[in-house]
Amino acid sequence: MPTVIEAENLRKSFGEFAAVDGISFQVRRGECFGLLGPNGAGKTSTIRMLYGYSPLSGGGLKVFGRDLAGHLREAKQRIGVCQQEDNLDPDLPVLENLLVFARYFDIPRARAEAEAWSLLKFFALDGRAKSSIQELSGGMKRRLVLARSLINRPELLILDEPTTGLDPQSRHQVWQRLEELKERGLTILLTSHYLEEASRLCDRLIIMDRGKILVQGQPAELVRRYVGREVIEVVAPSAELRGYLQGQPVEFEDLGRRLLVYNLPGDELFIHLTRDFRQDGCTLRLANLEDVFLRLTGRELRE
Numbered sequence: 493m494p495t496v497i498e499a500e501n502l503r504k505s506f507g508e509f510a511a512v513d514g515i516s517f518q519v520r521r522g523e524c525f526g527l528l529g530p531n532g533a534g535k536t537s538t539i540r541m542l543y544g545y546s547p548l549s550g551g552g553l554k555v556f557g558r559d560l561a562g563h564l565r566e567a568k569q570r571i572g573v574c575q576q577e578d579n580l581d582p583d584l585p586v587l588e589n590l591l592v593f594a595r596y597f598d599i600p601r602a603r604a605e606a607e608a609w610s611l612l613k614f615f616a617l618d619g620r621a622k623s624s625i626q627e628l629s630g631g632m633k634r635r636l637v638l639a640r641s642l643i644n645r646p647e648l649l650i651l652d653e654p655t656t657g658l659d660p661q662s663r664h665q666v667w668q669r670l671e672e673l674k675e676r677g678l679t680i681l682l683t684s685h686y687l688e689e690a691s692r693l694c695d696r697l698i699i700m701d702r703g704k705i706l707v708q709g710q711p712a713e714l715v716r717r718y719v720g721r722e723v724i725e726v727v728a729p730s731a732e733l734r735g736y737l738q739g740q741p742v743e744f745e746d747l748g749r750r751l752l753v754y755n756l757p758g759d760e761l762f763i764h765l766t767r768d769f770r771q772d773g774c775t776l777r778l779a780n781l782e783d784v785f786l787r788l789t790g791r792e793l794r795e
């Protein structure tokens with residue numbers, strides 16, 4: 493499968509500080525690729541380089557098979573970008589926001605109008621075409637920004653935290669639309685600090701922390717490799733339970749108010765804990781990407 497993005501030892505520094513500290517990854521055509529990590533991991537700094545908004549401090553970057561710096565103008569015609577902040581024009585109604593944006597790509601008016609209406613329909617905003625931006629809810633604004641990022645029919649869509657700040661219902665609505673775009677073959681690169689978003693949408697992802705890549709791979713595979721199938725979660729663990737676990741052939745992560753037990757040999761431990769440490773409130777759940785981050789760093793993804 494052809495490669496859409498090839499990042500080789502990519503670096504971004506602000507003075508002495510390395511926000512992106514030599515990361516390498518490839519995004520293939522048609523896949524949804526994620527950059528997952530806590531606040532400050534370097535996700536936004538990375539993707540700003542990918543769409544030419546911020547120059548590299550070091551390393552190499554090819555987009556659509558060619559060095560990005562050497563064909564930036566042409567590449568920008570083929571990329572859609574949705575930044576974290578809703579930078580819509582508050583002085584223009586919904587439809588005009590799309591049409592004005594289309595001018596940056598020299599899209600003829602008639603084609604821009606047809607495209608804009610089709611996008612408004614796709615994002616369930618066609619009833620709002622004449623509304624002012626101030627009248628829109630947070631979810632509608634985000635869907636409009638997404639619609640705007642598709643006005644030039646991009647081959648690559650870059651999304652910086654597409655659902656941050658949205659309520660769960662709006663978030664699911666955005667996920668459904670992104671899944672449909674994926675099915676149509678669009679290549680998507682997104683950043684996120686929601687593990688559910690990353691697991692659901694991404695074919696492959698990298699987990700970043702402090703400017704570096706911790707791991708990369710398919711979400712389910714990473715969970716299997718670093719955590720296993722299930723995890724016992726204990727809320728407010730007692731000293732007795734902690735003492736008991738010390739003597740068991742399991743690994744656990746003690747976060748103080750929460751304790752997580754990994755690499756469970758079978759059901760016996762959970763049965764034992766729920767029987768003999770009933771007051772500790774143990775639950776058994778499926779392992780997830782948050783556990784992977786915790787296993788690798790000893791810290792929580794969302795602190």
Ligand SMILES: Nc1ncnc2c1ncn2[C@@H]1O[C@H](COP(=O)(O)OP(=O)(O)OP(=O)(O)O)[C@@H](O)[C@H]1O
Binds near residue numbers: 529535536685
């Ligand atoms: N223009 C800048 N000048 C100085 N430092 C910066 C600048 N932009 C980002 N940083 C720093 O670089 C680091 C990475 O920031 P970045 O925004 O890339 O992280 P992030 O993973 O996208 O986090 P978030 O989820 O909060 O957006 C942070 O420590 C941030 O303070």
